[in-house]
Amino acid sequence: MMDRDKTEPDPSHHRNGIVGLLYGEFTDILNGKVRCSVSLTDHALTVQKITSSPGQGKVVFDLNDCIGCHAFKGEDNADTAAYFSAYFYPFKRKWLSSAMARQRLEQCFRVALAQDPSANLEEAERWARAIRDASFRHLPRRDGAVYCEVRRPCRLMLLLNPNSGRGQAMSLFTTHIQRMLTEAAVPHTLVITEHQNHARELVREADLSQWDALVILSGDGLLFEVVNGLMEREDWEVAIQTPLGILPGGSGNALAASVNHYSGTPMLLGEELLVSCGFLLCKGLLSPMDLVSVHLASGQRLFSFLALAWGFVADVDIESERYRQAGALRFLLGTLVRLASLRSYRGRLAFLPVHQEPAAEQEGRVARLVASTSSISSDNDSSPSTSPPDSPNSSFCSAMSCGPLTDSSPPCSALCPENSVHSSSPSPNDNNTLHNASNNAIKLLQAGSDQTTSLIKGPPDSLLSPLDEPVPADWTQVPETGFILMLAMYQSYLAEDLQAAPEARTQDGCIHLYYVLEGVSRAALLRLFLAMEKGTHMACECPQLVYHQVRALRLEPLSTQGALTVDGEQVECGPIQAQIHGSVARLISS
Template identity: 60%
Template sequence: METGASEPDPSRQRNGFVGTLYGEFTDTLNDSLRYSVSLTASSLTIQRICSSPGRTKVVFNLADCIGCRAYRGTDSADIGAYFTAYFYPFKRRWMSAGVARQRVEQCFRVALVQDASVNLQEAERWAAAVRDASGLQAPRREGVTYTEVRRPGRVMIFVNPQSGRGQALQLFTGHVQGMLTEAAVPYKLFITEHQNHAREVVRRADLSRWDALVIMSGDGLLFEVINGLMEREDWQRAIQTPVGILPGGSGNALAASVHHYSQSPPAWNEELLLSCGFMLCKGLVGTLDLVSIHLSSRQRLFSFLSVAWGFVADVDIESEKYRHVGAIRFLMGTLVRLASLKIYQGRLAYLPAKEKPKLPKGTTKTGHSPSTPQRPSLCSSLPCQLNPDSSTNLISHHNHNSPNSNHNTITNTTGEITTKRSEGGGKTVTPVDSLLPDLDQPVPESWTVVQEEDFVLVLAIYQSHLAEDLWTVPGASADDGLIHLFYVTAGISRPALLRLFLAMEKGAHLSCDCPHLVYEKVKALRLEPVTPHGVITVDGEMVEYGPVQAQIHPGLARLICG
């Protein structure tokens, strides 16, 4: 369902502001209060004009400004005009330590002459100059190359009204809608009505109409959008459409990661939403790694966040029953799963990001002497759980759009592994997974095979956060070209496992010196569960249980970030 859209503002176009502007204006509520206002390429400085010494001066960084508008007053007899600038600087929180972005509005009345049209022209000149200068100033990380969403950008925003505690739409109207108006960002709101709705829309949409696709939900809805883009005939062009995230779910892992990448202080809940909304309004675009996932049924998916098996996947899926409490559902699910901790048998192999030094003669790649009995090499030892001759691939998804739904198996006939045939008879080659053999073939000699078969969890993640409050990979970035592989082996005690997750809130789990925790940076991996029943998730969505392998594709997509 589509709903209200704002219209483009031609005045949003940049005029190439350089130099300095200076003016004197009155307060909007009290004409006796006058201010001197100066605008440079980097700041807006406001100082009250009065006879007393020590005049108050306020300096606003234009990197914190998302927009400025000029307008006439509501009183037709008022000859004055007005311009208002909207800033979101970091300010100290009212009730706790630390800082967070908070809205500040600065409004001035222009009444230079007795001609209302001349005053409006002057207000418009200032508003355009502020927009111009603030557009050139945006929070950027050193060493990162950005592009920008076209101004005025046309944005399609997908909202899942069932995500999180069912408040995504209210959060959008209460926090984000006003910001987009202030920034003069035109948008179309699309409310999803069922599972894979966004995927279907994106798959057939005329993307030339949109400069960005933005998700107001949890991570599951972005999973739909990414795969919808990659299932198109023109996927190479489609996947270059910038995607943005506004946290409206329970986990909000990518939103927390994007906020972290902006080098901003930690934020949660509405503060995190404000931060992501600010970045959307600024419109900076970086690159985003995607990971190609292959399942035993030959289904191929594209992932932006994680692959999980064991404890993490169990908590994610089993905690769905607690989604009404919001992000705390994961803590509740963790405590429940700890009480009945499971051990999973399986085989794991990976391609290290950097080649390891050659081992001395007389040892194998895994470090054992030749006389040590070796496990079978990793090939698909489990029977395919689906009929390989079937023309339809099946994949089990957990429905994040419907909090009360059961786990259903749905039919999906897309996702060929190598090519798609276009209507004109040609072929559009999907990204080639050059590092991956077929699932029924052994892994190459250059891979590392983990001989330990008893796991508590396996987690492959490519963002910094697994949830708003789980800082899983402190050194990660959206485009570092790495899969960060964690696994925990059997033998860890329940208190030790709990300590790991509590330490992860501050990104300190790697300093716990836990002998059961292993962390590797890899380019590709293969996981073969031996335990007959379990859960595997991709980006928090439950997929077909069985052998799975994955490869990183650096910088394949584009992400609105800061």
């Protein structure tokens, strides 16, 4: 019950030089005998039990942690009172741990200002509206980043893969996300994907004017489908500006972990990471996101938001599929298995550094590094075995061919993405070659009955030469050598618990290129991955680990072993190149 509701500011706020927005006295819904004074300012909702001793029973709720507030009538028709509930997700210490995570907290009040139910409901709605407005004036923003807000109310298409991770995505939605979106008054339509590339097909054909954002509850693979579906549209320039959101429901959840990291929150796993990303989704801040265009040997062009991997990391990603039911532990199991049978991969690597230095100096430095690491002796445990190199006189896979994978892998045609084009190595007179167009976009000349030329959609790749031509003269070339892994990152996390590129941000305009040369011991490699949990692997001073910030790269695998992945999805083997495109997409982040 409530005796009075004052609309004037809280006097205590006058004394402190702060004018409150609203002040009132209400009954605590959890204890009908306790009355509380409630004051709302621009920054906080303060609740003080009137029956408490001075200074006791006071709780301050930070509006940064509020995602919504609702007003409603009681279930009992004889009850003339109305109610309003505010929903907060503050950081609280986890049970038996010093770590912090967001935990749900609801604060509900009973409004009984008059005998007229409509008057009470009007007052409750006034409070709910004021709390919502104040909470959205204080959003979690990262220093130095430029933001805009998703329009409100935000109409979401939420795409859910029921088979991702351990098959718990639907349960995660009903347990956490559905309630959070209701609390934040975010209308949404749930779409359950039914087969591979279903999401890609949906967004490619959808009327995007019906949606203010596309949100993924799955692993990173479903967002890969959505990004490429948007980029395949005729109106790709407008379509890719549709805000994208990510909620972790898979086993890797690298982008979700990165989004959590960008908000300044320590590493979280499992449902705690889901709640953190759900909170950021409800807050609705948008930040620009870079995309990377990737050219495969077949001529197919893909768009990537996360990472390109070859060698050890890619092998672990693909081979650990057999441990999918273990969730995030699949990667640990896969890492241990691959460490036990460590191998190196022959290849050539070239890149365009962000910070240019004289080409001769670059190449000399890289050559000295390759020479020095190849002569470094291993630790006492066994050194990695090296795959037999191809004949010194043989050339690497041509730009239009697809080389073999491991002996245990299925034929390459079964692994290549849909619509890939395979052919034998082209002769100089073939029509199936890659050429630079006058507008600097790379065009694929497809041999067909009409001999038409179709422009690949997306921004032009002005930094790249066709794959069957040498890289530009200002690129740095790593001499042909043995690699343990190559990892090109554009987000900070590679998995929930692997901070592979701690300096990466959604819009930094560069690819964070890491590679490890052969000669590293199993023990040293294991130390690198353990340090990667905290993003401190560069401090390990491993001489075989090399890091560059680059704008474009080309990889030419020479070994017959090893997988190649884009955003965790296996693609055809063979030469591959990529270029960063700054701020092409928009991500619901912080």
